[in-house]
Amino acid sequence: MHKDDCIFCKIALGKVPAHKIYEDDDVIAFLDISQTTKGHTLVIPKEHFDNYLATPQEVMHKVMDVAQHIGQAQIYVLGAKGVNILTNVNKEAGQSVMHFHVHVIPRYISKEGFRIEMKENPNIKDLSLPALAEQIKKGL
Ligand code: AMP
Ligand code: ZN
Numbered sequence: 635m636h637k638d639d640c641i642f643c644k645i646a647l648g649k650v651p652a653h654k655i656y657e658d659d660d661v662i663a664f665l666d667i668s669q670t671t672k673g674h675t676l677v678i679p680k681e682h683f684d685n686y687l688a689t690p691q692e693v694m695h696k697v698m699d700v701a702q703h704i705g706q707a708q709i710y711v712l713g714a715k716g717v718n719i720l721t722n723v724n725k726e727a728g729q730s731v732m733h734f735h736v737h738v739i740p741r742y743i744s745k746e747g748f749r750i751e752m753k754e755n756p757n758i759k760d761l762s763l764p765a766l767a768e769q770i771k772k773g774l
Contacts, residue, residue: 635681635682636681636682637682637733639770640682640731640732640733641731641733642676642678642682642731642733642735643673643677643682643733645662645664645678646662646678646680646681649671652664652665653665653676654705655675655701655704656677656700656730659680660679660680660681660693660696661678661679661696661697661700662677662678662680663675663676663677663678663700663701663704663738663772664676666737670737670739670748671714671739671741671742671746671747672684672712672738672742673708673712673714673739673740674737674738674740675704675708675737675738675739676735676736676738677695677697677700677701677704677735677736677738678693678697678734678735678736679694679696681693681734683728683733683734684732684733684734685721685722685723685724685732685734686721686723686732686734686736687723689734694734696702697729697734697736698736701719701736701738702719704738705717705719705738705740708738708740709740712740713742714740714741714742715741715743716737716740716741717738717739717740717741718737718738718741718750719736719737719738719739720736720737720739720750721734721736721737730755
């Protein structure tokens with residue numbers, strides 16, 4: 635299934651050009667139009683799913699397999715020293731294109747481009763980690 639108004643569906647259908655790196659029956663990888671670092675790549679399923687959590691496991695695995703290969707190539711060919719592999723789910727998490735995609739971002743120099751920092755949030759008070767773990771467990 636494709637969505638008429640989805641830019642990544644248009645890329646998957648060849649209606650919008652992209653700098654493709656990889657393509658098979660189910661997955662395409664292409665350069666992000668806005669290069670956070672040199673070689674910043676997006677990996678998407680050809681079929682439309684809104685995000686990672688909404689993607690069937692089999693398709694998600696295929697996308698993640700390609701993301702791993704792209705990351706390996708960025709280190710091997712581009713000389714990257716590290717790679718960030720990430721996907722945003724919904725606008726609260728920074729997702730701007732609502733078609734599942736994985737960012738594969740080669741890293742050459744620490745802190746160049748962006749930095750993901752997991753800071754402890756001082757506004758979260760009275761948290762019981764055992765109770766929280768139990769709560770999430772119940773949703774599995
Ligand atoms: P996100 O913010 O995680 O949804 O990422 C969406 C990404 O898609 C951004 O990094 C954009 O630069 C990128 N993007 C949007 N339109 C295009 C396009 N036509 N070709 C390549 N990348 C695109
Ligand atoms: Zn789409």
